[in-house]
Amino acid sequence: MEADTGLPHRAWWTPYLFLAPGLVMVVLFGLWPFVNTVILSFTDARILRGGGFVGLDNYRRAVADPDFWVATGNSVLYLLVVVPCLVFLPLALAVLVRAKIPGIGFFRSAFYTPVIASAVVVGLIWQWVLRSDGLVNTVFRRLHLVSEPVPFLTDSTMLLVSAMIVTVWKGLGYYMVFYLAALGNVPASLHEAAAIDGAGPVRRFFSITVPQVKPMMLLVGTLSAISALRVFTEIYILGGESGGPGGGARTLPFLIRQVGLGFAGETGYASAISILLFLLTLGFSLLGRRLTKGDEG
Amino acid sequence: MSTTPAGETDRADRSGRARRRLGLAARYGTLLLMLVVMLGPIVWQFLTSIRGRTENVYDGVLPTQPTLDNYVRVAESFPILQYVGNTLVVAVLAVTSNMLFAAMGGYALSRAAWKGREVVFTVLVATLMFPFESVMISMFLTVRGMGLVDTLVGVWLPGAVSVLNIMIMRAAFLAVPKEVEEAAVLDGAGEWTRFTRVFVPSAKGALAVVCITSFMGAWDDFLWPLLVLTDSDHYTLQLGLKTLAGATTVNDQRLVAAGAMAALLPMMLFFFALQRFFFKGVGEGAVKF
Numbered sequence: 001m002e003a004d005t006g007l008p009h010r011a012w013w014t015p016y017l018f019l020a021p022g023l024v025m026v027v028l029f030g031l032w033p034f035v036n037t038v039i040l041s042f043t044d045a046r047i048l049r050g051g052g053f054v055g056l057d058n059y060r061r062a063v064a065d066p067d068f069w070v071a072t073g074n075s076v077l078y079l080l081v082v083v084p085c086l087v088f089l090p091l092a093l094a095v096l097v098r099a100k101i102p103g104i105g106f107f108r109s110a111f112y113t114p115v116i117a118s119a120v121v122v123g124l125i126w127q128w129v130l131r132s133d134g135l136v137n138t139v140f141r142r143l144h145l146v147s148e149p150v151p152f153l154t155d156s157t158m159l160l161v162s163a164m165i166v167t168v169w170k171g172l173g174y175y176m177v178f179y180l181a182a183l184g185n186v187p188a189s190l191h192e193a194a195a196i197d198g199a200g201p202v203r204r205f206f207s208i209t210v211p212q213v214k215p216m217m218l219l220v221g222t223l224s225a226i227s228a229l230r231v232f233t234e235i236y237i238l239g240g241e242s243g244g245p246g247g248g249a250r251t252l253p254f255l256i257r258q259v260g261l262g263f264a265g266e267t268g269y270a271s272a273i274s275i276l277l278f279l280l281t282l283g284f285s286l287l288g289r290r291l292t293k294g295d296e297g
Numbered sequence: 298m299s300t301t302p303a304g305e306t307d308r309a310d311r312s313g314r315a316r317r318r319l320g321l322a323a324r325y326g327t328l329l330l331m332l333v334v335m336l337g338p339i340v341w342q343f344l345t346s347i348r349g350r351t352e353n354v355y356d357g358v359l360p361t362q363p364t365l366d367n368y369v370r371v372a373e374s375f376p377i378l379q380y381v382g383n384t385l386v387v388a389v390l391a392v393t394s395n396m397l398f399a400a401m402g403g404y405a406l407s408r409a410a411w412k413g414r415e416v417v418f419t420v421l422v423a424t425l426m427f428p429f430e431s432v433m434i435s436m437f438l439t440v441r442g443m444g445l446v447d448t449l450v451g452v453w454l455p456g457a458v459s460v461l462n463i464m465i466m467r468a469a470f471l472a473v474p475k476e477v478e479e480a481a482v483l484d485g486a487g488e489w490t491r492f493t494r495v496f497v498p499s500a501k502g503a504l505a506v507v508c509i510t511s512f513m514g515a516w517d518d519f520l521w522p523l524l525v526l527t528d529s530d531h532y533t534l535q536l537g538l539k540t541l542a543g544a545t546t547v548n549d550q551r552l553v554a555a556g557a558m559a560a561l562l563p564m565m566l567f568f569f570a571l572q573r574f575f576f577k578g579v580g581e582g583a584v585k586f
Contacts, residue, residue, distance in 0.1 A: 021402070021457075025457050120560075
């Protein structure tokens with residue numbers, strides 16, 4: 001052991017000693033919950049009692065459960081709308097704040113502010129903008145654009161759209177920083193050469209910037225897809241505990257919490273939905289990885 | 298940006314300058330528009346929080362009777378200071394445990410090969426693939442099994458050390474040259490001394506990132522405390538804000554706004570005071586697999 005490091009005083013167990021606290025936590029709250037979720041998903045366990053093995057019953061039930069399909073549809077729709085927005089808008093924003101012009105530091109910090117705000121605070125802020133007596137509806141009414149307030153938060157579809165707007169708004173600054181790092185690696189000579197050839201800024205953006213930051217776009221796409229499938233707090237704060245009227249705006253995490261906890265919590269069934277959420281997430285991560293690999297190859 | 302090729306006429310040069318000035322104006326225009334989009338809702342909430350009790354919320358953009366009264370009232374009618382205290386308990390625990398354990402774990406993973414290192418590393422990375430939401434029910438059962446439901450320790454424990462932080466520290470320690478370590482060995486420094494005296498001081502940037510992100514994580518988290526805490530005496534600030542928004546007795550947006558601002562403004566001060574370290578450290582500890 002000393003031979004390959006050239007360092008004495010190293011007992012074989014020293015690395016384990018250093019890793020012990022981290023490993024214990026990861027096993028207890030990373031690995032075990034996953035294994036336990038898999039096991040529970042094949043049982044009829046409830047929150048207040050253990051369960052017996054029921055085979056694939058929970059999965060069969062999920063496939064036949066309209067609530068499950070509404071939640072899955074909402075989660076996937078969320079992803080399909082939010083991901084393209086969060087791949088392209090932050091890139092445009094990064095290009096915008098990249099110029100070394102006076103005051104640009106202020107704009108960067110300002111655009112990052114929504115990232116610092118918690119999901120609850122962001123939800124409260126937007127609730128006050130979108131409520132039936134909120135800012136947008138009041139302005140609309142004073143301009144006589146609408147006679148009835150727009151039901152941003154009281155109609156399931158509108159609530160989902162409102163939550164998407166909030167997610168995109170909060171994500172813009174976060175992914176902008178990713179793109180700023182990627183743009184730093186684009187050689188300036190490429191832009192100069194293209195400018196001499198007469199390419200305008202828009203043309204240069206699509207023919208030089210976009211191909212150069214494509215790997216970062218794939219990473220941002222994967223990350224934002226994973227977090228889109230995790231959306232909970234925005235909908236909870238904007239639409240309330242039920243997840244919109246009749247639970248019509250519930251996402252998968254929303255459904256998992258409602259099904260699995262509380263006095264009648266069906267931990268077995270909730271675990272099956274959890275595994276399905278995990279598989280959905282895994283599918284999109286693998287898709288992202290595949291696209292990245294294909295891009296490199 | 299665009300360089301003018303030599304030999305152009307004076308007129309073309311002048312039109313090029315005009316075009317550049319126009320481009321700059323367009324850029325500032327777009328920046329200002331985005332500023333309204335990004336800060337507008339926050340500023341609107343802030344303005345609402347300082348509006349006087351008798352004025353109409355929609356009478357003009359600026360409050361006519363600006364007051365801090367709403368902040369006093371929200372502190373009087375809601376135990377906001379208690380919520381902040383509870384949150385600080387969780388946050389201080391989380392920052393301490395993450396900095397210490399992530400540094401220790403990252404150190405072990407960054408040093409020369411030892412038996413089982415690859416296996417441990419793979420297991421750690423694998424756990425990053427499980428979204429919290431897909432294991433939260435089991436995690437709740439584990440915490441309940443430990444008798445920690447409705448306690449602040451139960452809120453803190455699952456996040457006591459995150460794998461991502463271990464990876465950040467590992468990447469930072471990998472950058473420490475081997476010669477530095479060898480020199481310390483020659484001076485007779487033992488493993489723990491090398492860790493605390495040589496490695497930790499050389500990874501201050503990465504430690505700052507771990508500190509900032511774990512503090513913000515503890516301050517901002519909502520879903521996990523929502524599952525664990527039942528007694529409102531134990532609520533963290535974010536849970537307290539939820540009750541504030543949901544309270545039917547106070548249908549006063551000024552109070553909700555004051556509560557939201559009271560949660561946001563300290564975080565903004567904290568972050569913007571430390572952002573130099575944050576953005577510097579992010580580059581230094583870029584996670585490499």
